[in-house]
Every structure is written in structure tokens, then in C-alpha cells.
Amino acid sequence: MTADTADESRQTLDGDVRIGWLVRALVGSLLLAGIAGAVGYAADRVILLPAAVTFVVAAVLATGHTLARYRVWWYIVGTDSLRLSRGVVTHVQTVVPYVRVQHVDVSRGPLERALGLSSVVVYTAGSRGADVTIPGLPTDRADRLQQRLEQLAIAAEGEDAV
Amino acid sequence: MPSKLAPLSVPYRVAVSLSRFAWLLVVGTVSAGRGRLPLLAGLFGLALLATLAYQVAYVRRFEYELTDDTVDVESGVLSRRSREVPYHRIQNVDVSRNVVQRGLGIAELAIETAGGGQTEVTLRYLDADTASELRTSLSRRKRGERGADDRSEESGTAERSRESLFSITTRELLVLGVVGLDLRLLSFIAVALPVVLPSVSGATPLFDLFRVAPLLLAGLAGVALAVSMGQAVVSYYGFRLSRVSDELSYRRGLGREYSGTIPLDKVQSVVLTENVLARRLGYASVSIETAGYAPSGDAGGSQSAVPLADRENAYRLAREVESFGTPSFERPPKRARTRYAIRYGLGVLFLTGVATAVVRVADLAVPVPAATLLAALVLVPVAAHLRWKNLGYAVGDDHFVARAGFWSRRTQVVPFYRIQTLAQQATVFQRRRDLATIAADTAGGHGWTTPRAVDIDAETATTLRETLDTRLQRALRDRRGDRNGRDERDDSKAGTSRDEQATRDERAGG
Numbered sequence: 001m002t003a004d005t006a007d008e009s010r011q012t013l014d015g016d017v018r019i020g021w022l023v024r025a026l027v028g029s030l031l032l033a034g035i036a037g038a039v040g041y042a043a044d045r046v047i048l049l050p051a052a053v054t055f056v057v058a059a060v061l062a063t064g065h066t067l068a069r070y071r072v073w074w075y076i077v078g079t080d081s082l083r084l085s086r087g088v089v090t091h092v093q094t095v096v097p098y099v100r101v102q103h104v105d106v107s108r109g110p111l112e113r114a115l116g117l118s119s120v121v122v123y124t125a126g127s128r129g130a131d132v133t134i135p136g137l138p139t140d141r142a143d144r145l146q147q148r149l150e151q152l153a154i155a156a157e158g159e160d161a162v
Numbered sequence: 163m164p165s166k167l168a169p170l171s172v173p174y175r176v177a178v179s180l181s182r183f184a185w186l187l188v189v190g191t192v193s194a195g196r197g198r199l200p201l202l203a204g205l206f207g208l209a210l211l212a213t214l215a216y217q218v219a220y221v222r223r224f225e226y227e228l229t230d231d232t233v234d235v236e237s238g239v240l241s242r243r244s245r246e247v248p249y250h251r252i253q254n255v256d257v258s259r260n261v262v263q264r265g266l267g268i269a270e271l272a273i274e275t276a277g278g279g280q281t282e283v284t285l286r287y288l289d290a291d292t293a294s295e296l297r298t299s300l301s302r303r304k305r306g307e308r309g310a311d312d313r314s315e316e317s318g319t320a321e322r323s324r325e326s327l328f329s330i331t332t333r334e335l336l337v338l339g340v341v342g343l344d345l346r347l348l349s350f351i352a353v354a355l356p357v358v359l360p361s362v363s364g365a366t367p368l369f370d371l372f373r374v375a376p377l378l379l380a381g382l383a384g385v386a387l388a389v390s391m392g393q394a395v396v397s398y399y400g401f402r403l404s405r406v407s408d409e410l411s412y413r414r415g416l417g418r419e420y421s422g423t424i425p426l427d428k429v430q431s432v433v434l435t436e437n438v439l440a441r442r443l444g445y446a447s448v449s450i451e452t453a454g455y456a457p458s459g460d461a462g463g464s465q466s467a468v469p470l471a472d473r474e475n476a477y478r479l480a481r482e483v484e485s486f487g488t489p490s491f492e493r494p495p496k497r498a499r500t501r502y503a504i505r506y507g508l509g510v511l512f513l514t515g516v517a518t519a520v521v522r523v524a525d526l527a528v529p530v531p532a533a534t535l536l537a538a539l540v541l542v543p544v545a546a547h548l549r550w551k552n553l554g555y556a557v558g559d560d561h562f563v564a565r566a567g568f569w570s571r572r573t574q575v576v577p578f579y580r581i582q583t584l585a586q587q588a589t590v591f592q593r594r595r596d597l598a599t600i601a602a603d604t605a606g607g608h609g610w611t612t613p614r615a616v617d618i619d620a621e622t623a624t625t626l627r628e629t630l631d632t633r634l635q636r637a638l639r640d641r642r643g644d645r646n647g648r649d650e651r652d653d654s655k656a657g658t659s660r661d662e663q664a665t666r667d668e669r670a671g672g
Contacts (some may be wrong), residue, residue, distance in 0.1 A: 080635050091593065095584040095631050099638055125276065125453065126582035126603035127612070156638075 010074040016115045017136025018070050023111060025062030032058050075134055077148065080156070082122065084132060091154035096132055100124045104149045106142050118142035122149060164225040164236070170266045171287035175217040180210065224286060229300060233273065235283050237269045247282055250305045251275045253452045256422035257293045264419065269293040276453035276605060281526070294421070301409050301423055323435035327410070328468055328479055330401040334445070338398060338470040339391025341440040361646050398469045405482070410450070410467065424467070430606025431613065432467075432484045434476060437570040446476035450483060451606030486561040486575045491554030495596045498553075498617035511537045555600075555615035555626075560637065562602055562630060564613040574613040578630065579637040580604045586627045588620065598623035600631060 033043035068088045075084040081097040105121040112118060112135075118140050119135040136146060190202050224234045232246040241553060252273055259269040268287035275282045288296065330338075399416035413421040429450055436446040448468040468479050481487075517532035548568040556563040562581070565573045581602050588598040596660075600615045600623050615626060 049487060081631065087587075090587055090589045092629070093586040095627065097581075097583075097631070097634060097638075100582045123580045124603075125605040129601075130582075132583070 008076060008078055010076055012136075013073050013136035014117060014138050014141075015070070016107055016117060018066055020111050020115050020117065020136065021062065021066045026059060029055050029058035029062055045080065073136075075118065077145070077152075082132075084134065087122065094132055096122055097123060098149070098152040100126070101149060101153035101156075104146045104153070106146050108139070112136075120145050120149070164227040164234075165292075167221045167224050167285065168268050168287055168289040168292070169221070170268050170289075172214075172221050174263065174266055174268060174287060176210075176213050179213050181219065183209065183321070190285050191257070192560065211416065223637040224285075226283075227429050228296075228303065233283065233300070235285075245283065247273060247275060249300070252297060252300065252304055252425075253428045254422055254424050255297050255300050256420065257297055258415075258418060258420045258422075259290065260418040263287065264290075274452075297421075297423060301406070301425070304425065305407065323406075324411075325405045326402070327405055327482060328401075328403040328471060330398060330469065330471075334472075335395055335398060335401075335472050336391060337443060337445060338447075339394040340387065341365060341437060341443065341470060342394055343390045343439070394469070401469055403468060403479070408667060410483070412467070414469075424450055424452060426483060429483055430479050430576070432486075432575040433611075434480055434573040434575075435570060436473070436573075438568070440470070441571065444473050444567045445470050446473045447471070448476050448480045448483075453605040480575065484561060484577055486563060487556050487560075489556035489558055489575075491556050491563070491565060492615075492618070493554050494550060494597070494617040495619050496550075497548040498597055499546050501591065501595055501617065502549050503542055506542045506545050509541060510542060513538075553616055555618070557626070557629060557633075562613065562633075564615055566603070566614070566616060572611070574611075576602055576604055576613050577637070578633040579641060580606075581630060581634045584627050584630055584634075586623055588623075592617065593620070596620045599658070600626050600630070 033051040033055035037047040038053035040046045040050035069086070072088055072091070073084075073086045075082065081095050082101075083095050085091070085093045095113065098119055102123045102125055105123070106118050107121055108118045117136050118138060118139045119133050120137060122132045122134075123134075124130050134145070181532075187202075187206060190205075191199070220237075223237070223239055229246075232248050233252075234244065236242065236244045240365075253276055254274050256267050256272045256274070258272075263269060267290050269290045270287055271285040271293045272281045273283040273387045285296075361556070394414045397418075398414050399414070403410060405411070405433045408426045408621040409427060410424040412424070413419070427670050430453055431451045433449045433451060435449065440446060447470050450467045467483070468476055470476075471479065473653045480662050514533060514535040517535055520526070521528055521532045522668045545568075552566060552568045552571050554565045560579075561578055562576045562578060563573060564576075565571060582605055583603045585603070586598055587601065592598060596619065597617045598620045599617060601612045602614070603612050615623070618626065
């Protein structure tokens with residue numbers, strides 16, 4: 001499952017992506033806890049209790065969501081198209097035919113860089129969901145995937161991509 | 163040889179750019195007082211001179227040229243820009259003239275391509291005749307008749323002959339005014355008025371607004387109708403649609419006159435719109451979505467091909483563009499309807515809750531308790547049924563057809579070949595009922611009008627997604643085979659290598 005060459009097989013994201021998602025979710029929970037604390041102070045002069053409860057609830061939900069999100073995420077580099085499946089609350093499966101690929105980016109945020117991960121972004125000319133992101137790939141795998149997708153796009157003769 | 167803009171565009175351009183500062187002049191005159199008027203006049207004169215000089219320079223330094231493969235435009239006074247647009251990348255070409263421009267005999271020509279959010283090339287302004295000539299030679303070159311002189315008649319006159327498809331009648335124009343009325347706005351007023359008026363009449367007990375309300379409502383409706391009719395007449399007066407070989411060409415407008423071409427091979431989707439009234443009266447409108455950005459159209463990327471025609475005619479014209487036959491629509495399963503009923507019911511409950519809270523908190527004097535809003539629950543099943551009834555999708559020989567909307571029903575026809583991406587979505591609530599939505603994205607239109615088969619059975623959805631994917635790949639293969647065959651037959655026409663070259667140029671230039 002490590003190689004990107006195996007056609008029609010489900011590829012999963014790197015497990016470390018969970019750490020990145022979790023960190024982001026926990027920061028969000030902290031922020032929520034801060035707001036809850038402020039509201040609590042304004043209403044009843046208590047900070048700690050609402051903040052702590054909010055944080056725990058948000059963190060538990062976020063952790064559950066992150067784990068489920070990782071489990072749900074997969075993609076297939078098929079013969080004619082790239083297929084992805086993602087989303088916990090709203091489950092989305094996307095098919096991106098190679099002919100429609102305009103260009104492929106590899107992007108690395110600060111958090112991703114710390115984890116040694118990259119995201120591959122595939123752009124189409126579509127009006128909605130015109131870009132599709134595959135997050136959480138080790139950098140060399142992301143680079144390989146980018147090259148592979150570009151080759152496939154060229155091979156699919158994207159002359160009339162619109 | 164490069165061509166120039168019309169000399170008469172200088173005064174018009176000056177007037178346009180000065181009118182942008184007219185408010186400054188008004189504010190200045192009002193606030194300056196008598197003593198400063200000469201100074202103001204001087205400043206104004208200076209501004210006039212500067213604008214004049216700039217516009218003269220702009221028009222003199224603006225050059226365009228039709229080369230073998232591209233339209234080249236060199237423009238700019240201080241910073242120069244040169245742009246090359248390959249013919250085969252052009253989506254549509256539009257010419258428009260407002261009343262003043264018609265008086266001066268000038269016109270604006272806009273060339274749209276798929277990239278970017280705005281018009282790629284705008285020629286402001288050309289001689290009216292030059293503009294229409296340029297438009298014809300652009301479409302001719304786009305078809306690959308390279309170097310064909312404007313006057314040469316040898317290259318298939320039959321092919322270029324104009325076939326009239328549709329011209330709007332006065333009756334249709336007026337019906338368009340009626341149908342074009344935004345019903346949602348009217349119904350909103352009808353609901354809002356009895357709610358708002360009592361509190362107003364309580365505050366100003368000058369006359370009983372309650373009794374005036376029906377009259378007021380009728381008056382508002384009358385005004386709205388008149389405005390809507392006027393609008394329809396002004397923008398669609400003399401609408402004519404015709405077909406010139408593989409392009410549609412239209413002309414419309416009373417004050418501002420629009421004319422343009424829509425190349426049929428760039429059509430992304432065809433949309434038939436019928437609102438409640440139009441359905442009742444048996445009319446429909448057709449719009450064509452291309453990937454180009456069209457400011458003269460109703461919205462980005464969408465061009466009204468036929469503003470209004472009786473349903474038969476509208477479908478005939480739509481089939482002229484995309485021959486999708488007679489789609490047999492598949493409705494979502496009945497459990498989807500239950501879902502809508504629950505959704506609308508919750509909506510009513512929520513609204514009632516909010517209204518009650520507002521009345522409680524703001525201490526409003528209302529004639530009836532806010533809880534009467536619960537009466538709307540009676541409408542919930544009806545609304546759910548109507549939404550469900552108007553939903554549907556069909557898979558034709560070459561097209562995916564999706565239909566949705568009660569107030570304004572949109573039937574979107576997408577050739578398989580134009581599908582960009584496919585998405586299958588299922589929210590938690592959809593999964594509870596084993597439903598899913600399939601969205602077939604195209605490069606035309608805007609994000610929120612993506613053709614979708616909403617709330618269909620999850621298993622059917624998976625099959626539909628796979629079907630659409632296979633059909634797209636098959637359509638692509640067919641097209642490729644077609645093109646190769648054509649190239650072999652006639653390699654004097656646009657060769658693939660030349661096409662690719664032009665594409666590269668565009669990308670490098672962009």
C-alpha cells in the first residue's frame with residue numbers, strides 16, 4: 001500500500017495527519033473554552049467551570065471526529081480518474097477525471113512542515129469544488145503523487161480541458 | 163496590419179470618465195460658496211484637459227490585430243500591455259451599444275475566454291460597422307477559415323447562411339414582464355405587511371393603516387408589475403436568435419443594444435427555467451452557460467438564449483443546442499419527501515420560537531399572538547410535496563438532466579462530455595434515510611447552481627455516479643476519435659500541433 005503505482009487500490013493518508021488535525025482541533029477547543037469562560041464571567045462571575053466543561057466536551061468531540069475522519073479518508077489513483085472519499089458528518093466521494101486536471105500543487109503549511117507532511121491540491125476548471133485537496137502525505141509521496149497526476153493529466157490529453 | 167479604435171470614442175470616453183467625478187463637482191459647488199467658484203471652474207478645466215489628453219493618448223496607443231492564430235491587443239498609455247488570445251480559446255464575443263453610443267455610431271466589443279474572472283479583451287470603442295465586421299471575422303477565424311478575406315465568398319456560403327431560430331413577439335415580451343416578477347418578493351410583502359402594519363399604525367394613529375393595507379399591497383404589486391414589464395421591454399425588445407453555422411447569434415435591447423455570438427462547441431450546459439407563473443401560462447426561458455464570463459448576460463457565465471417562449475418552442479430551441487430528446491425524469495424516493503416535511507416543520511417551529519422571543523423581549527403590541535405562526539404547519543406537507551414533485555434527474559443518450567425548484571424550476575441539461583468532476587454527498591440526515599446527492603460540476607455557471615440529482619437512493623446514487631463517469635470517459639474517447647479522424651481527412655485545418663502551440667502561448671501570457 002505504500003507505493004503510488006498500484007492502480008485501483010485504496011490509498012490512505014499518513015497516520016501523522018491525525019496529530020496535525022488534533023492540534024488544530026484542540027486549539028479550536030481552547031478558543032471555544034475562552035469564549036465560554038468570558039460568557040460565564042459576564043453572566044455569573046465564574047470562569048473555570050464553563051471553560052473547563054466546554055474544553056472537555058469540544059476536545060472529546062474533536063478527537064472522535066479526527067479519528068473518524070482519518071478512517072474515512074481514502075483515495076484511488078485510478079486508470080481514468082482520481083477518486084476520493086472523505087467527510088464524517090457529510091460524506092463526500094469525488095471523481096476527478098484526469099482530462100479535467102488543470103494543474104497540481106503541493107502545499108505545506110507550518111504545522112504540516114513540522115510533521116513532515118504535505119498536501120496535494122488538484123485544480124480543475126469546474127465552478128464548484130474546483131480544487132480538491134489530499135492532505136497528510138509524507139513529502140516524498142506527495143511529490144511523487146503530484147508528478148504522477150501531472151503525467152496522467154498529460155497522457156489523458158487535456159487539450160480541451162474546458 | 164494593426165487597427166485602431168474609432169476617433170469618436172475619445173469624446174465619449176472623456177464624458178464617461180468625467181461623469182465619474184461629477185459628484186465631486188456637485189459637492190464642491192455646494193460646499194465652496196460663491197467666492198471660490200472661479201477656482202473650482204479652473205480645477206474643473208484642468209481635470210477636463212488632463213482627461214482629454216489621457217484619453218487621446220489611450221485611443222491613439224491602442225492597437226489590435228487579427229493574426230493567423232490569435233487576436234493581439236496592445237494597450238496602455240504609461241504601462242503597456244500586450245495580450246494574445248488564440249482564436250480557439252475564445253468563448254463568446256459580445257457587442258453592445260447604449261443610446262449615446264448609437265448616436266455617435268460607436269460600439270463596445272468584448273471577447274471572453276474561459277480563464278480569469280473578467281472579460282479578456284474589451285475594445286472601447288469601435289465604429290459600429292467595424293465592430294460587427296470584426297465579430298464576423300472572429301467567428302470565421304475561430305472556425306478555422308484562416309486568412310479568409312472578409313469579402314471572399316468561396317468558402318461555403320451555404321454553411322454560413324443565417325437560420326433564424328426565434329424572435330420575440332410583443333405578447334411574449336409582456337408576458338415576460340409578468341412572469342419576471344419576483345413572486346417571492348411579492349409573497350414576502352403579502353406576509354410581512356399584516357405583521358408590520360399594526361405596530362406602525364399603533365405608533366402613528368393618523369389613519370387606519372390596517373384598512374389601507376390591501377390597497378397599498380395592490381398598489382405595490384401594480385408598480386412592481388409595471389417596473390418588471392418596463393425592464394423586460396427595455397432589455398429584450400426586438401430579441402432575435404439565429405444560427406450561423408456552428409454559432410448562435412443574438413440581438414436584443416431597446417436603450418442599450420446587445421448583440422453577440424455563442425459558439426455551440428463551447429456550450430457547457432443548457433438551462434430551462436420556468437417559474438410558477440410561467441409554468442401556469444405554459445412558458446419557459448432558455449439560457450446557455452459557457453465558461454466565459456459575460457457581463458452582458460444575466461449573471462456570470464450564463465447567457466439568456468431565449469428570454470421567454472412558449473414551452474414547446476423553448477424546448478425545441480434548447481434541443482437545437484443540445485439534442486437531449488425527451489428526458490424521462492426519475493423522482494427521489496418518497497422518504498425524501500418525509501425529510502422535507504420534517505425540515506420545513508422544524509423551520510416553522512424555529513421561526514415561531516424566534517418570533518415569540520422577540521415579542522416577549524421587545525414587548526411589541528401585536529394583534530395576534532406569535533404562536534399563530536404555527537398555523538403555517540398546515541402548509542408544510544404541501545411545501546414538502548411540491549419540492550419533492552419538482553425534483554428529478556434523467557440520464558439520456560448523451561446528457562445528464564437535473565431538475566429542481568418549485569418557485570423557479572430549473573432544468574439543467576449537461577452533456578456528459580462537459581462534466582468536470584463528480585461528487586457524491588450524503589449528510590448524516592441523508593444517511594439516516596439511505597439517501598445521497600450526486601453533483602455533476604461543469605465549467606459553466608456558478609457554484610451554487612451545479613446540476614444535482616438530490617436525495618436519491620444511496621445505491622442508485624453510486625450507480626449513477628459510476629454511470630456518469632463511464633459515459634464521460636466514453637464521450638471523451640468518441641471526441642478524440644472524431645478529432646483524429648477529422649485531422650487526418652483535412653490537415654490544412656487547425657492541426658493539433660498548432661493548437662497546442664497556441665495553448666502554450668496563452669498560458670505563458672496569462
